[in-house]
Amino acid sequence: xxxxxxxxxxxxxxxxxxxxxxxxxxxxxxELEAAYARDVEALVNLQTQAKVEFVVDGQLNWKDLFRPxxxxxxGIRLGGLTRWFDNNTFYRKPIIVDKVRYAGASxxxxxxxxxPHNGARWKAVLPGPYTFAVMSQNTxxxxxxxLIDALAHSLKDVISELKKxxxxxxxxxxxxxCFSEPSKNELQLIKQAYEVLVKGIGAKxxxxxxxGDAGKVIDxxxxxxxxxxxxxxxxxxxxxxxxxxxxxxxxxxxIDARNSLLETPDVxxxxxxxxxxxxxxxxxxxxxxxxxxxxxxxxAVKKFHILAEAKETVA
Amino acid sequence: xxxxxxxxxxxxxxxxxxxxxxxLPKPPWLISYLRGRAVEKPELEHLAKWSKISxxxxxxxxxxxxxxxxxxxxxxxxxxFASLFAIRFLESAGLDYVYDGExxxxxxxEHPIRHSEGFEFYGHVRSFDxxxxxxxxxxxxxxxxxxxxxxxxxxxxxxxxxxxKVPVTGPYTLAEWSFNEFYQRRLADDYHxxxxxxxxxxxxxxxxxxTQIIRPNLQALVDAGAEWIQIDEPAVTTKPGEIPFFVEAFxxxxxxxxxxxxxxxxxxxxxxxxxxxxxxxxxxxxxxxFANRDxxxxxxxAQLQLLNEFEDEREVGLGVADVHVDDVEEPSLICGxxxxxxxxxxxxxxIYVNPDCGLRxxxxxxxxxKLSNIAEGAEMARREIS
Numbered sequence: 001x002x003x004x005x006x007x008x009x010x011x012x013x014x015x016x017x018x019x020x021x022x023x024x025x026x027x028x029x030x031e032l033e034a035a036y037a038r039d040v041e042a043l044v045n046l047q048t049q050a051k052v053e054f055v056v057d058g059q060l061n062w063k064d065l066f067r068p069x070x071x072x073x074x075g076i077r078l079g080g081l082t083r084w085f086d087n088n089t090f091y092r093k094p095i096i097v098d099k100v101r102y103a104g105a106s107x108x109x110x111x112x113x114x115x116p117h118n119g120a121r122w123k124a125v126l127p128g129p130y131t132f133a134v135m136s137q138n139t140x141x142x143x144x145x146x147l148i149d150a151l152a153h154s155l156k157d158v159i160s161e162l163k164k165x166x167x168x169x170x171x172x173x174x175x176x177x178c179f180s181e182p183s184k185n186e187l188q189l190i191k192q193a194y195e196v197l198v199k200g201i202g203a204k205x206x207x208x209x210x211x212g213d214a215g216k217v218i219d220x221x222x223x224x225x226x227x228x229x230x231x232x233x234x235x236x237x238x239x240x241x242x243x244x245x246x247x248x249x250x251x252x253x254x255i256d257a258r259n260s261l262l263e264t265p266d267v268x269x270x271x272x273x274x275x276x277x278x279x280x281x282x283x284x285x286x287x288x289x290x291x292x293x294x295x296x297x298x299x300a301v302k303k304f305h306i307l308a309e310a311k312e313t314v315a
Numbered sequence: 316x317x318x319x320x321x322x323x324x325x326x327x328x329x330x331x332x333x334x335x336x337x338x339l340p341k342p343p344w345l346i347s348y349l350r351g352r353a354v355e356k357p358e359l360e361h362l363a364k365w366s367k368i369s370x371x372x373x374x375x376x377x378x379x380x381x382x383x384x385x386x387x388x389x390x391x392x393x394x395x396f397a398s399l400f401a402i403r404f405l406e407s408a409g410l411d412y413v414y415d416g417e418x419x420x421x422x423x424x425e426h427p428i429r430h431s432e433g434f435e436f437y438g439h440v441r442s443f444d445x446x447x448x449x450x451x452x453x454x455x456x457x458x459x460x461x462x463x464x465x466x467x468x469x470x471x472x473x474x475x476x477x478x479x480k481v482p483v484t485g486p487y488t489l490a491e492w493s494f495n496e497f498y499q500r501r502l503a504d505d506y507h508x509x510x511x512x513x514x515x516x517x518x519x520x521x522x523x524x525x526t527q528i529i530r531p532n533l534q535a536l537v538d539a540g541a542e543w544i545q546i547d548e549p550a551v552t553t554k555p556g557e558i559p560f561f562v563e564a565f566x567x568x569x570x571x572x573x574x575x576x577x578x579x580x581x582x583x584x585x586x587x588x589x590x591x592x593x594x595x596x597x598x599x600x601x602x603x604x605f606a607n608r609d610x611x612x613x614x615x616x617a618q619l620q621l622l623n624e625f626e627d628e629r630e631v632g633l634g635v636a637d638v639h640v641d642d643v644e645e646p647s648l649i650c651g652x653x654x655x656x657x658x659x660x661x662x663x664x665x666i667y668v669n670p671d672c673g674l675r676x677x678x679x680x681x682x683x684x685k686l687s688n689i690a691e692g693a694e695m696a697r698r699e700i701s
Contacts, residue, residue, distance in 0.1 A: 013438060019445040063444045081443055083582070086554045088492055090443035213510070237508040259513070260437060260452045260494035271506040296438025296450065 003286035003311030009058030050308035064091035128174035178212025215240025246281035253289030338673030339416030409690025432458035462535035602632025604671035634671035649692025
């Protein structure tokens with residue numbers, strides 16, 4: 001059984017201190033970059049030692065899920081601090097002020113795949129176009145459909161470049177699909193956006209849902225064109241998925257990234273088996289329900305080890 | 316649904332009493348002293364400047380303590396002086412209700428958690444950008460350790476020349492900002508619907524914090540003579556489905572206590588509070604943030620209509636100054652916001668005025684300017700409406 005992380009990893013206490021000091025001008029940009037690099041290296045080592053199939057760079061220098069794209073894409077400027085779903089964390093709302101386009105900016109700063117990775121393959125985690133559109137303030141496009149289409153094309157251009165750089169798996173984080181209860185029309189627009197994103201990319205793709213009950217939208221998203229759908233089982237009951245014909249892989253979000261309570265191997269094994277038996281997807285891979293960055297790093301590392309153990313023992 | 320009419324009139328018998336919401340920045344000389352650093356000249360100049368402006372009577376005493384090595388005794392004395400310093404600051408800015416700027420607290424979350432049983436801190440989590448906070452985990456059944464606001468209240472009560480309102484972080488916010496291990500572990504056998512399990516465990520945690528920690532603290536304050544306690548619940552709308560937990564916890568915390576209680580909520584769509592918030596049984600005032608979202612036209616204050624819509628006749632603590640920007644609101648703007656609120660709510664006696672939230676992220680200069688202008692704006696409104 002496969003198992004891998006789903007995105008942002010918490011910063012070490014050393015990086016916390018370095019970033020605080022840098023914000024006060026007490027640490028140089030080069031020193032801060034060195035601190036980032038140490039954390040990325042440690043995270044990659046953690047994953048390769050656990051022999052995961054896909055490694056992530058942990059988005060350690062991303063200030064939120066959208067922030068890099070205000071630099072990488074045209075037409076976006078930063079807005080005010082806004083609550084990140086139902087968490088005590090905040091992001092800066094992107095304000096769409098002009099046509100959004102990827103104009104070829106270097107991606108190296110925010111997508112790091114140059115470290116030794118022991119044969120594992122690189123997974124890039126990006127915002128899904130729907131969540132990006134919903135969580136932004138649109139002042140440039142006349143319709144929501146035009147905005148989500150533009151974001152899908154821009155993200156497609158980005159992942160095409162990332163594929164050339166060595167990434168082989170693209171995961172799109174879409175908490176809003178479960179959290180915002182999109183209309184039927186919006187779900188159709190999201191489906192079209194994923195056709196744009198995935199068509200011809202020649203890499204594994206996943207749509208990862210979290211912060212909400214995927215059972216409410218599974219009817220609509222089950223035939224989206226990604227290879228995998230990630231489910232947050234701390235917000236979704238297994239029973240709500242059983243009536244569907246799952247021809248995709250399920251990312252079994254069974255490690256709770258929003259609570260420090262460590263999962264027991266026994267309960268994880270039962271939960272994963274239950275998903276395999278009752279939902280009967282094409283395959284199951286083990287993941288946290290969402291980014292582990294909601295935890296202090298020492299707890300996140302423990303949870304990662306639990307994930308690694310679960311994928312071995314359940315298999 | 317219970318119609319909310321219960322409220323206490325202001326003791327000062329004037330319209331638009333001015334109140335603070337809670338925190339002020341920590342004085343730089345206090346920080347240096349508590350960290351064992353030498354207090355530098357600019358910090359002493361800060362002390363001198365604000366002593367002069369606020370009529371603070373103990374500058375010489377503070378200087379004497381600052382010149383001594385830190386001991387348990389000097390630390391207690393310097394903290395009390397910091398309280399007095401904040402009280403005089405607020406009084407001189409023209410406030411009718413004051414407290415000590417939370418000078419004795421680490422901050423609104425960590426302070427009560429460190430003084431309660433059942434929690435452990437594991438490390439930092441990010442709040443936004445490069446800002447972090449220490450998040451605790453509830454690892455055992457929560458419990459009362461000490462009345463963590465009693466000493467500061469006792470000191471402030473004898474020191475203040477104005478009426479006092481005590482801010483206390485509420486049970487829902489303490490629960491929401493903590494990890495929940497203990498109560499969730501007890502329910503952990505059922506993995507079929509983890510969402511339901513988490514929700515049940517959360518309710519238990521919120522209610523235990525209310526009954527085991529907050530209520531004894533409130534009881535201690537009331538026994539010591541507190542007449543008005545503000546329950547701070549900034550997290551209350553984070554998970555709208557859990558607002559009933561907040562209501563139940565507030566009622567458990569305050570039931571039967573002879574004191575005026577209010578609740579402070581900020582940076583939220585207040586619509587999600589209704590109708591549940593009508594069930595708060597011992598709450599005389601809703602102190603709400605508005606200025607942060609306003610554009611100088613008072614449009615943000617349209618949400619006050621919610622109170623009319625739901626026949627909620629409690630007092631309103633009207634946030635008229637944004638605590639997240641250095642731009643200082645002019646008295647005329649504040650006056651306009653108050654008049655808008657009067658026009659919306661009808662009864663001017665229901666309206667208190669305050670900053671949106673605690674001012675701890677502003678400088679002392681900006682905080683003072685904002686508070687002084689609030690007092691002046693309230694006076695303008697008083698003259699126009701009386």
